[in-house]
Amino acid sequence: MMTQQTLTEEGLKATQHFLRCLGRYGNTPFLFPLYGLGEIPQCFCRMCAVFGGIYCLRHSVQCLVVDKASNKVKAVIDTRGQKISCSHFVVEDSYIRDEQRQSTAYRQISRAVLITDRSVLPSDSDQQISLVTIPPLESSAPAVRMVELCSSSMTCMPGTYLVHLTCSSSGTAQEDLAPVVSELFHVSTIPGEEPSEGAEERSKPAVLWVMYFNMRDTSALDSSSYSLPSNVHVCTGPDGSLGSDCSIKLAESVFHHILPDEEFCPPAPNPEDIIYDGDGPQAEGPGFDESVNTEAEEEGAAHEKNPSTEPAEMDSVADTTPSSEE
Structure with missing residues (x-):
């Protein structure tokens, strides 16, 4: 999001980045x-x-x-x-x-997370994820970015919507974002209160839950x-x-x-094209190697003929239970 203080070069780079993202996955650059x-x-x-x-x-x-x-x-x-x-x-x-x-x-970010009963968009809209930039309600207030997600995004329960509001902090998160929430949504003063019939609030989505918080931007x-x-x-x-x-x-x-000599985040190779360094991939267990199975069978037969009197060796485990024979 650009501001009035954004330099022309930065704005052109942001526009170029936006245009390059078009057409990769559908008609929108946003995923x-x-x-x-x-x-x-x-x-x-x-x-x-x-x-x-x-x-x-x-x-x-x-x-x-x-x-x-x-x-x-x-x-x-x-x-x-x-x-x-x-x-x-x-x-x-x-x-x-x-x-x-x-x-x-440090800079601060004001955020609000809401759960609502319906979308802020018209009921005939087929949008599943909505991105809205809300102009400042006052000249000194920052612009607010709103992201609304429906249940098909697997971020909220069916029949509800998840809304994120974000802006640069000029005060506390509630001071910055509560006016925007009141403008777009119906916020009941009493839990479970329904807007009155015929009122303007009836056309607004109802807020089921809301949380305001500030984050440090480092x-x-x-x-x-x-x-x-x-x-x-x-x-x-x-x-x-x-x-x-x-x-x-x-x-x-x-x-x-x-790792100065390595490539950063290269494309993942096809699993069939992966070549293992060294002697090759290790077997997943003795059951995958016939030679190991054969050696194990021979070793087991030898132990049956000459049983060892030494205790079995275990990884950092010792039996400290006192013997009953003393």
């Missing part, structure tokens, strides 16, 4: 994933896992182990006390302590804004723009800093 935007990072995680990414689930990072000589993180300690070595550490801005930040002025910050080891890379949270351009550019920058 919204089913089940919400959380599907985008989830898709990345799945692709990463397919090509060897390792995930330590339920191992939240408690602290960092820093080498004072090189001022680099060499390991992390999780909440279970386990030490995990690492060459780089990537973290989102909200996890950084205040004492590790430089004196920086998209304009860089690595010099933090007092951190050199191999700690900070990613910003969501910004106020419509797309994900800022996040993608930051991800590419961090990627090239860590």
